[in-house]
Amino acid sequence: MGDRSGSGEVNDNRYFVDGHLKNPIPDSQVHLEGSAPLQSTAATRLYKRRWLIVCLFSSYSLCNAFQWIQYGIINNIFMRFYSVDSFTIDWMSMIYMLTYIPLIFPVTWLLDTKGLRVIALVATALNCAGTWIKVASARPDLFAVTFLGQVICSAAQVFILGMPSRIASVWFGSEEVSTACSIGVFGNQLGIAIGFLVPPILVPNVEDLDELAGHIRVMFYITAGVATFLFILVIIVFQERPDIPPTQAQAAARLIPAESYSYTSSILCLLRNRPFILLIISYGLNVGCFYAVSTLLNQMIIKHYPGEEVNAGRIGLTIVIAGMVGSLICGIWLDRTKSYKQTTLAVYVMSLVGMLVYAFTLSLGHLWVVFITAGALGFFMTGYLPLGFEFAVELTYPESEGTSSGLLNCSAQVFGIIFTICQGKIIEHFGTLAGNLFLCAFLLIGTILTGFIRSDLRRQMANQLAKTAAASGHHEGQDYGATAPINASHF
Numbered sequence: 108m109g110d111r112s113g114s115g116e117v118n119d120n121r122y123f124v125d126g127h128l129k130n131p132i133p134d135s136q137v138h139l140e141g142s143a144p145l146q147s148t149a150a151t152r153l154y155k156r157r158w159l160i161v162c163l164f165s166s167y168s169l170c171n172a173f174q175w176i177q178y179g180i181i182n183n184i185f186m187r188f189y190s191v192d193s194f195t196i197d198w199m200s201m202i203y204m205l206t207y208i209p210l211i212f213p214v215t216w217l218l219d220t221k222g223l224r225v226i227a228l229v230a231t232a233l234n235c236a237g238t239w240i241k242v243a244s245a246r247p248d249l250f251a252v253t254f255l256g257q258v259i260c261s262a263a264q265v266f267i268l269g270m271p272s273r274i275a276s277v278w279f280g281s282e283e284v285s286t287a288c289s290i291g292v293f294g295n296q297l298g299i300a301i302g303f304l305v306p307p308i309l310v311p312n313v314e315d316l317d318e319l320a321g322h323i324r325v326m327f328y329i330t331a332g333v334a335t336f337l338f339i340l341v342i343i344v345f346q347e348r349p350d351i352p353p354t355q356a357q358a359a360a361r362l363i364p365a366e367s368y369s370y371t372s373s374i375l376c377l378l379r380n381r382p383f384i385l386l387i388i389s390y391g392l393n394v395g396c397f398y399a400v401s402t403l404l405n406q407m408i409i410k411h412y413p414g415e416e417v418n419a420g421r422i423g424l425t426i427v428i429a430g431m432v433g434s435l436i437c438g439i440w441l442d443r444t445k446s447y448k449q450t451t452l453a454v455y456v457m458s459l460v461g462m463l464v465y466a467f468t469l470s471l472g473h474l475w476v477v478f479i480t481a482g483a484l485g486f487f488m489t490g491y492l493p494l495g496f497e498f499a500v501e502l503t504y505p506e507s508e509g510t511s512s513g514l515l516n517c518s519a520q521v522f523g524i525i526f527t528i529c530q531g532k533i534i535e536h537f538g539t540l541a542g543n544l545f546l547c548a549f550l551l552i553g554t555i556l557t558g559f560i561r562s563d564l565r566r567q568m569a570n571q572l573a574k575t576a577a578a579s580g581h582h583e584g585q586d587y588g589a590t591a592p593i594n595a596s597h598f
Contacts, residue, residue, distance in 0.1 A: 151358060152351040157278035161287055163344055164227065164274055165294025167337045168267050171234050172298025174241075174260045174330065175203045177306045180420050182405045184312050188319055189250040193406065194531065199257050200402040201527055204520035206261040207268070211513045212374075214265045218509040219373075223270070223277065224347040230266035231338040233259055238331035245324035247316055268295070269512035272496045280353050282442055289438025289493040296431045296489055299401065303423025307416045373506050377514060382561045383502045387518045389560070390495040392553035393458060394515075395522025396546045397488050399530045401426070402523075406531070407539045408477070411470050418474055422481050429482040430489020437490050438497075447498045448562035454494060455557045457487040459550040466543030502560075522549075 178185050178199035185196050218226050240256035243249070271291025272284075279287040309326040313319050352358040377383055401423065408419035433454075440450060461484035468480045499511040526546060534542035 150351055151280075151353055152349070153280050153353050154278070154349045154351075156346065157287070157349070157353070159344065160278055160346060161274055161290050163337075163340060164267075164270060164291055165297075167227075167231050167234065167334075167341065168270075168291070168294040169298035169301070170330070170334050170337055171230070171260060171264050171267055172295045173302040173305075174234075174238070174257065175200060175264070176299055176302035176401055176423070177326070177330075178257070179402050180303050180405050180423055181306050181310055181312075181416060183409065183416065184310055184319070188247055188316065188323065189253070190247065191250060195250075197402055197527060197531060199254070200398075201524050202254075202257055203261040203264055204398060204523040204527075206258065207265050207520040208517055210262060210265040211269075211517045215269065215507065215510045215513045218269075218273070219507055222347050223273065224345055226266050226270065227341050227345045230263050231334070231341045233263035233266070235331070235334040235338040237263065238327065238334040242324065242327045242331050245320050245327055247320070268516045269509050271493065272500050272512050273507075273509045276500070277348050278353060285438045285441035285493065285497050286435075287438075288497055289434045292434055292493045292496070293431055296427050296434060296492070300424045300427035300431070303401075303404075303420045303427065305420075307420040312416060373510055377503055377506055377511060380503060383499060383511065383514075385556050385560045386495065386499055386502060387514055389455070389553040389556040390491075390499075390515045391518030391522040392549045392556075393455060393488065393491050394495070394519035395526045396458075396462065396550055398519065398523030399526035399546060400484075400488075400543075402527045403531055403534065403542075406534065407469065407542075410534070410539055411472070412474060415474070422474075422477055425478050425482045426485030427489055429485040430487075430492075433486040433490020434493050438493050441494070441497055447494075447501055448557075448560060451491070451494045451498050451560075452554070452557050454487050454491050455550075455554045458484070458491060459547065459554055461485075461487050462543065462547050462550055466540055466547060469539055469543070498560075 178196055182193055182196045185191075185199075186193055214226070217229075237256045237258075237260035240259060241253055244253035244256060271288045274291055275284040275287035306326060309329075310319070310322045313322070404423050404426075405416065405419045408415055408422060412418065437450060437454065441447060444450070461480070465477075465480040465484045468476050495515055496512050499515055503511040526549070530542040530545055533545050
């Protein structure tokens, strides 16, 4: 299969079923990370360039995420400009979710066959193309053109969302992967934050359609310029993998022959993993609620605070900025404690509490209260994103980080579409409180499911076994590269 070097996962002659490692070959021939022998003397190195790679990824993720919400946060303005209804503008956000579902499997297959650089190039090229199509759509009769641009940008998103954990594994050491993953997610969150803040400022609610078209065009030109610059940077700077691997796990992975990997077998293996299936559902419920709240935020705020489009954007900004802080704190906490399940469950419970408080305070008539409750909600609900990615990698090791993250995101898109449509209809007929309590019910279900996830930290176990074997070989003078098989019972 193509270049899988530096991918950090193996599916050679072993596979996991219900949390247990199954071996069709004798234990005596099974070594750590598939059939690769454990190298006690494998060279590892951390390159400074790793920070440039993750920051560049974070930047183009930001540019793409900005466009997800740029229509929804000024829903009423775009409705009037293009003469369409509110539900049609909601689809400018939901198309990001819908496109992801059919494309995730071919994209993760492409990641496994062609590697990170090709994925980065395709992502930034599509994002760049979509932004320039939007530039040409700033006329009231060209809604179809702006929708086409959004569809292309939504396709770019499929090449972006699942990459943080993969980049972290390929470039970063075992003590900093969660922090690196958080930085990767950080860009997406910052893009959403800017998407909440900037459009209401750049596109004020003016009556004259020609003047409004000029404001919209300026916003589209700025986005296109940034997307083009980032595309050029990726061509010049983005590197597939470091020359020397960052961890023993990566070093062993590079020894696995590419032809031994089966993408279909990997997917089936993941779908047999019960803790991971529970995580897929609980992750989808949490992030789907976040998507629904973000998409419908303008409508909820305007319903209780008419004429506050700019403050609706600021509230959205508050949600995401608080979530970015939560993400970084959670990432650093995970690297230090490795308490994946406990942290995930605690953050999930607080997301539910935050949603309940937000639901009951939204209609009190005090915007400052909404800012505070929305910020608390964002800190936990958005801060949950990197937790889900990293917990998934632990539960599914040695399978592909891109595939596990892709399945999580696919679940989030499905629930996001369902929740956005249902909550929108509930708000229309029964009010915002009923709509938000609808989401609270599903967050409660997700909290319960998270409690049932068995904490099976396979990646941590593999790294620990590698360190133990290397240390033992050093002290006892044994050649573990040839003689130290790892028994399946360790996993």
